[in-house]
Amino acid sequence: MFNCIKGSPSNNLNFREISFITWAALIRGAIAFGLVEKLDDHHFEHKEVIVSSTLVLVITTTIIFGSFTPIVQQCLLPSKSAEDELQEKLVKQREELEDEINDAPGFMMSPAAGRKDIMPSQPVEN
Secondary structure, three states, rough: OOHHOOOOOOOOOHHHHHHHHHHHHOOOOHHHHHHHHHOOOOOOOHHHHHHHHHHHHHHHHHHHHHHHHHHHHHHHHHOHHHHHHHHHHHHHHHHHHHHHHHHHEEEEEEEEEEEEEEEEEOOOOO
C-alpha cells in the first residue's frame, strides 16, 4: 500500500516499520468512544450498553497494547546504539579469537591481500 505513493525511495517504510505502525494503530479508541457518545438516545434504546461496552474495549486495548508497545518497538525497531553495541561486541570477540590463534603453538595470524588468514608459523614438512 505504501509503495503506491510517489516519493523518494529513501523514505520507503520497511516491513518492520509498517508492522510497528499497525501495532500502534490498535491502541486508538478515542474516536470510537466519541462517535458512540454522539448516538441519539431516541434511536438507540440501549445506548448505555453500547457506550459502556465501547469504553471497556477502549480501556482494555489501550492498557494491553500500550503496555507491550515498548517491547514490540525494541523487537521491531532496534535502536542504532544497540546495533553499534553488537558490532563492537563482534569486533571484540574476533580480536579475542585472533589472539587465541596467535597464542596457539604452530600458528600465527598474518595479513595477506587485505585480510587475515591462518598460516602455519613453521614450514610444513611433506
